[in-house]
Amino acid sequence: MTRNSTFALALAIFLTSNVALACSPAPVNEGWKFKAVHPDCSFENGGRGKWNSFRGKPVVDLGNGRIGQRLNSGDACFSQQNLFFMDCSIADGIVIGGQLVGSETKIGADGQKVVSHPIGIHESIELIQQPLGPIGLDEQTTLSELQNIAKNQGYRSTSSLDAFFGRTAVQKKVDYTCGCKLYYPDSPGAKL
Template sequence: MKIVKILGFSAFLALISEVAVAACLVGHCEPTQPIIHFDKPAKVKKDCSFTDAGDGWSSDFYGGSAANIGGGRVGQRLVLDAACVRSESVMVVDCNTKEFIQIRGVCTPPDPETAGFLGLYSADLLYPPRGQLKLNSNTRVEDLANLSKRAGYDHWDSSEDFMSRAKRKNRINPFCGCKLYYPDSPGAKL
């Protein structure tokens, strides 16, 4: 993720949107929302869900509540809406080892039902029956990284890069769920 440090988060989002359009999507973009600049401070709730973490033109970054996977691991679904592309991902952290992985969803073709979107990286398609991702108390972050490589899923494994992608006011702690479910773990202290 050195490219993020060189470009900055907003430029990185723009680059990802361009790559997504080129690699996955066809058609033209007709945003259903006006093009605006998101630059509000992120809002994080007690369940670790968050909103307003985007800091670029027509992009917003938000996440669902943290879920206890078991075995000291916590998962969370993340969504990046950037103009005409929606990129969903699954984030899993190990509260004991402080390991992190974010796995981007599988690209789907444009759907007339999602007017304005060229396409979608769907986190739902990571799971069976179409995908190979299974989360349970025995699932290790290392296993998820190996599965992602084998299955061809885009993934990132640096929590430092994750936390430094946005302006300070928009940073989200990926280990927030550790405080909820494993308060005595090393991850809860981050």
Template sequence: MTAAIVSFLAGFFLQGMSALACDFRVPLIDFENPTEYSADGSFVGAGIDAFHNQDSVDRDDGMWRGLPVIDIGSGRIGQRLERVFLCPFVRREYLLFTDCNSGEAIMVLGTLPPPELLGQFPDPELAELIRAIEYLQPPHGPIALSRVSEVSDVLALASAEDFRVVTDFDEFMAIWPRRSRFDPLHGCSIYYPELLEVEQ
């Protein structure tokens, strides 16, 4: 894997704080404006209004954002997507892998830290709030993305580990306002626009 991909999957630093003190709700959001993309493929403002007064950690509502798109090579791109919570220690990350050659994409929900890493958390309960994509990939997980990876390969590896996956994005975002959806092929227009023309 290249240094860029490794950087893309880098972890984060957690300060000591009780997980019980966290607010597990998602922020109140105005979805009147459409999803806003930047030149690097990152985006903000996607999602659907949440039930603000309920615990929504394990649902798919609320605000979504995407970090900059990473070019893996040979028509493949990757991106980290995140759901936004009021609690800074709640992490719901999704690995978006897109094959611009075929126009196929897959999104895999991150997973819990492996047991050998639990000691790095000042509060053991913090680990229970994390679903991070860095634990999906080597050296912790089986999903190693490369310039020859296929969506079917990622699906097989994720399914074998019982990771949650999304391949039908129209269905996944069916109840989201159209202006507030994200396009899993958007990064192709940045790195492989010629492949999008072929697809069309």
């Protein structure tokens, strides 16, 4: 082997081993931390396990009894976003999984989709929401409309909120009615 080919081989081994290390899960130990729920209904440390994280961004008041929230979970190798929508006036909602991407997609200055270099295994709710996707949340959005979109687009979804937010092998119980209690305290959703 020549000096250059030896260097190239060593560099290739180094680079591929670092890629593997970048995706080696590291414990987040959320199971040993107290779950923190903030006044805006965001939460941290919702995971129960050693490796999995589960947290929620602040709840957004969409108007007319409707709320939305971005949920994030995962580990060093996989991150998953879910879109939570609840109509507090009917005490029902849906969680819709983000779209799996291996690269980041955004709208460029010219209004066209622009795909950047791969960023890893990631599910993003930005890709299912307008302007990139079919979902637009506002005060007129209905649960049946979102269920139909999820079904027609093949998005992972569930309307079993007790099961999704309940205590499981990977997460602590999360009060999904927090946003209804915050923004619509007299609604049926706040009284669940």
